Amino acid sequence: MSEASILGELRAIVGDDGLISAPEDLRTYECDGLTNFRVMPWAVVLVRSTEEVQAVVRICHRERIPFVARGSGTGLSGGALPVAGGIVISLARMNRILEVDLPNARMVVEPGVINIDVTGRVSRYDFIYAPDPSSQVVCSIGGNVAENSGGAHCLKYGFTTTHVLGLEVVLPDGALAHLGSKTLDAPGYDLCGVFVGSEGTLGIATKITLRIVKRPETIQTMMAAFATTNEAGAAVSGIIAAGMLAAAMEMMDRLATKAAEEAVHANYPDCGAVLLVELDGPVAEVEALMPRVIAICREHGAIETRVAQTDVERALLWKGRKASIAAMGRLSPNYILQDGVIPRTALPQILSEIDQLSAESGLRVANVFHAGDGNLHPLVLYDARIEGQEHAAEVVAQRILELCIEKGGSLTGEHGIGAEKIHMMEKMFSEPDLDTMQRVRCAFDPLRLSNPTKIFPRPRMCGEAPGEYKPHPLEIAGVAERF
Numbered sequence: 001m002s003e004a005s006i007l008g009e010l011r012a013i014v015g016d017d018g019l020i021s022a023p024e025d026l027r028t029y030e031c032d033g034l035t036n037f038r039v040m041p042w043a044v045v046l047v048r049s050t051e052e053v054q055a056v057v058r059i060c061h062r063e064r065i066p067f068v069a070r071g072s073g074t075g076l077s078g079g080a081l082p083v084a085g086g087i088v089i090s091l092a093r094m095n096r097i098l099e100v101d102l103p104n105a106r107m108v109v110e111p112g113v114i115n116i117d118v119t120g121r122v123s124r125y126d127f128i129y130a131p132d133p134s135s136q137v138v139c140s141i142g143g144n145v146a147e148n149s150g151g152a153h154c155l156k157y158g159f160t161t162t163h164v165l166g167l168e169v170v171l172p173d174g175a176l177a178h179l180g181s182k183t184l185d186a187p188g189y190d191l192c193g194v195f196v197g198s199e200g201t202l203g204i205a206t207k208i209t210l211r212i213v214k215r216p217e218t219i220q221t222m223m224a225a226f227a228t229t230n231e232a233g234a235a236v237s238g239i240i241a242a243g244m245l246a247a248a249m250e251m252m253d254r255l256a257t258k259a260a261e262e263a264v265h266a267n268y269p270d271c272g273a274v275l276l277v278e279l280d281g282p283v284a285e286v287e288a289l290m291p292r293v294i295a296i297c298r299e300h301g302a303i304e305t306r307v308a309q310t311d312v313e314r315a316l317l318w319k320g321r322k323a324s325i326a327a328m329g330r331l332s333p334n335y336i337l338q339d340g341v342i343p344r345t346a347l348p349q350i351l352s353e354i355d356q357l358s359a360e361s362g363l364r365v366a367n368v369f370h371a372g373d374g375n376l377h378p379l380v381l382y383d384a385r386i387e388g389q390e391h392a393a394e395v396v397a398q399r400i401l402e403l404c405i406e407k408g409g410s411l412t413g414e415h416g417i418g419a420e421k422i423h424m425m426e427k428m429f430s431e432p433d434l435d436t437m438q439r440v441r442c443a444f445d446p447l448r449l450s451n452p453t454k455i456f457p458r459p460r461m462c463g464e465a466p467g468e469y470k471p472h473p474l475e476i477a478g479v480a481e482r483f
């Protein structure tokens with residue numbers, strides 16, 4: 001079928017205002033939050049219903065056109081990066097909250113609903129949706145599901161996967177499947193769990209059943225200042241070793257604190273590391289535990305501890321943390337934000353290794369951590385106008401991830417593999433590990449149409465036998481390339 005006819009079919013499904021195909025308009029969709037990766041799509045469709053998603057995907061299937069789902073485009077690993085010649089399916093207009101079921105503590109939402117609006121709808125009944133990525137005022141629930149997003153409070157409440165009970169999914173051939181259910185334990189394979197975190201490679205989520213939880217009776221937030229990140233890290237381990245499960249434990253080093261302070265005046269002291277510890281739960285429990293948390297921080301060298309006395313003070317402490325990454329632009333014209341995970345106990349060691357990398361490269365590295373989870377967000381600062389600095393920053397950023405893997409950690413805590421970390425997958429996973437993942441993918445998407453250029457370093461054709469990958473002689477000769 002001709003391109004014009006296919007565009008005509010798409011227009012008939014989504015209407016004139018739902019189809020974008022002019023190059024100047026497509027630019028908006030050429031990247032996500034990882035702006036150094038850019039690919040122009042062939043077309044973008046803005047769908048309004050499950051039926052429209054199905055109709056568009058059926059055309060893609062018939063014509064063998066790759067497609068990429070897009071929520072708000074805030075992803076930081078290039079997950080929503082288009083495929084050349086492919087279609088971007090924007091879910092932003094599917095933004096209705098379909099059901100609120102307070103007695104059963106669940107809600108059904110469309111994928112384009114913004115994270116913070118879920119809590120917004122139920123907060124007057126004292127319910128919250130717990131996963132709270134720092135981007136929660138803009139990112140969509142569909143994107144959160146695809147990335148299995150985390151946030152400061154996921155330490156206690158769990159990542160997105162803990163809060164997704166069921167999914168309606170348009171499969172890559174346009175069929176509709178229902179994964180999981182509204183109850184807590186659906187029989188059969190946990191396909192809902194498989195889909196969460198699959199980065200758009202298994203189909204498109206069109207309805208999501210979420211678990212909501214009661215707002216805790218009280219919340220207390222404490223800021224502790226330390227001379228060094230090592231001391232702050234030791235305090236985190238001390239709190240966990242004492243058997244306390246904080247709602248959140250977040251850490252910033254000197255550079256990150258400075259950037260946050262300059263941006264939002266959070267009233268952080270000038271120190272080597274700031275640790276925020278939040279406790280929530282029944283009043284009696286929180287009041288009993290907070291003095292113990294403070295005592296542990298002091299034992300590990302805290303030079304100042306301060307418990308927020310009002311909601312305004314508490315919000316200000318969090319404002320600094322949430323702004324710390326974006327605020328880095330005040331300290332450096334460019335930076336690479338990394339996302340890796342280490343076992344918590346490896347924190348002091350990796351920090352000294354990062355310091356060493358920084359000294360060797362002459363590049364400053366700021367550190368922001370979800371300290372309780374061992375999730376690091378190092379920011380490698382550089383100036384792209386200085387020749388060679390961008391490359392040097394990439395080398396440092398990559399080495400930090402290698403260190404995470406060497407310490408038994410992971411390539412990503414919450415931002416996903418996307419297009420960015422494909423080349424690192426083989427450092428973390430063996431060939432059989434990757435094969436197993438790819439066979440799952442093939443079961444959902446045998447034609448490899450759904451976000452095909454993400455996650456896997458060497459996508460397998462679904463007819464291939466498992467086992468060690470053997471390149472075709474033409475690939476070895478450099479005559480043909482596998483996409």
Ligand SMILES: Cc1cc2nc3c(=O)[nH]c(=O)nc-3n(C[C@H](O)[C@H](O)[C@H](O)COP(=O)(O)OP(=O)(O)OC[C@H]3O[C@@H](n4cnc5c(N)ncnc54)[C@H](O)[C@@H]3O)c2cc1C
Pocket residue numbers: 032033068069070071072073074075076078079080091111132133134135138139140141142143144145146147148149150151152199200201203204205206325326414415451
């Ligand atoms: C300032 C800032 C702070 C951030 N902080 C955090 C943080 O604290 N924690 C965290 O986890 N992330 C964070 N992120 C990253 C990002 O916000 C999350 O990954 C978020 O979940 C992406 O949502 P989105 O709607 O923007 O998705 P997009 O970027 O549009 O898409 C992300 C992925 O989801 C897929 N996708 C989107 N919708 C669907 C759907 N309906 N069905 C199937 N696949 C779909 C896309 O194909 C893509 O692979 C941050 C980003 C920024 C810019």
